Amino acid sequence: MYDDAFLERLETRLRETLPQWGLSPEAPLRLLTISENATFLGEDRNGAPIVFRVHRPGYHSRDEIRSELAWIQGLRADGVAATPEPLAMTDGDLLGGFEDGDDWRDVVAFEFMSGREPTPGENLPAWFRTLGAITARLHGHVRAWAPPAAFRRKNWDFDAMLGDRPLWGDWRAGMGLDEAGRAVIQRASNLLRERTAAYGSEGRRYGLIHADLRLANLLVDGDRLGVIDFDDCGFSWFMYDFAAAVSFMEHEPFIPELQEAWLSGYATVSPVSADDVAMMPTFLLLRRILLTAWVASRSEAPMAQAMGVSYSVGTVELADRYLMAHG
Template identity: 25%
Template sequence: MDDRGREEIALALGLESQSLRKLTGGLQNLIFENTIGQTVLRVSHSKRRTEEELLAEQHWLEILVSEGVKINEPHLFSDGDRIKEICLEKEPFLITQFGKIEGEGLDPSTPSHWNVEIFEKWGSMAGKLHKNGNAVKLTVKQQKAVNRKSDDKLYRELLMRDRYIARHYQRLLSEIDKLSKDDSCYGLSHRDLHHGNLLYSNGEIHIIDSDDFGYSWFAEDIATALYHVNWHGKSIHSDWKELHKDFLEAFARGYNQVSFLSQEIKDAIPLFLRKREFFLYNLFLQVWELDNLEEWQSFTLKQLEENLRNEIIPIQL
């Protein structure tokens, strides 16, 4: 988006365009920092998110914040609105606002960010999120909006790329659908709880980017965290051979302080480790320059494809 788009957003919100600093922009949303109001603006295309979905997300977040979960808190606009509609380049967008969290992105190469104490706090925060998420009562319209799944979209995209891999994905979804949806293992979840969506501040961690939130099995949040800890963490800490086990042990310890990490949840983690690889495989094929891949990218795609074709669980627990 060019400066004109930023000016139109500022005008719609009654702000000076200079006060908006673009943080990210890409496949999902545009993110701006309002340097005057100390808030973060998320600009979502109306094709991706409905108003009911965003209202449900804000209600969920407000309940979590009230229960002590360190997560991005929704902020009303100056006129009391929760959502602003805007047209950019003749396309409809919805704007939501959140309080800015001061902190650094959780960095595997920084010792104070990457240790069992932090992993335990990560587990505790996930346990609070899952426990209190089930106390959130959404309207019927909001439930329907939140239940919109991206699984079908991913299947269609995989089908266009490789029918064999797409069939494996469909079979995996069938296995997942057989899992229990009891409140102890299923409910409103973050659905993208990797370390890239955590901030470190004064020894604590804060969860950000709740854009993918929705109903899922709690094992999905745990598997997502574990997958990226193992992948990114071991690329930096190659001598930490038991990193995945140490992470899961510390995470479970924190989780069990506030909730209960049942054997049923643990048993489902391998399914969601595999599901994560289908997502990443498709994502990388979308965003990487396939004609100009770096060596590590070529290796990663080859490894992912081998795992998907052979139904390999990427981490042995």
């Protein structure tokens, strides 16, 4: 799927839609990143950069995409977080698209945000303290915000992650998992189900979250920490946002330090209860197993290929540790 011919076809189809934004099909355009969706970097008539996101088919409905954009506009209007502005087409609509064979691909455009991804080699705890405060403001906004009547986003509860209706596939298909490893993860998954059910999903604990505040979706520019890519935003536990923030590095020894920094930043905006803190290891493993399913179900994606078997093996080790500590 991710070969040169596929990417060339996407670029050709996207070029054909550029007039919807008042741009020439010959305007500068190049692939920026590809994972779930493909993002392209273009330029407006004045040479200012624009980011186009081409959605993969069959994941979000058009109502869900419009709802994501509505939340972003709400956050920007209320000055909650630094995040790029969605850019409208010439007819005022924010959502375009094109036919791609038998599929329809939705397209949205955003202003370009400067910055770079923070890396583990720098002072991550300081950035995670900032991120904790930003996350608390996002959560506070949700609790007060009145979404549009047609607002629709996915519900990231246990069943949608690891249960009977997994949105990202079955973790049991994880690369390199053997029968013994599956048994360990299954025991841990059973405990995760029990603990999330006991914690509950009442209003102070559960609501609309970004759900993917990992390093790749953060942009550092001077003292500013920008937040991008709300594509996975949905309804889930507020404290799950930390687990998503440490995606693909859950096993690293510095995670407790990042958690402490994130919580200290969060507490400058909103209180965190002892019950919330006690649930963070549960959400961390929940995210790790969910990503193990993602890697298995998106095996053609470059990032999934890079994670490979070692990620599944590491998930078994984390699940075993969790069982020893909480089982």
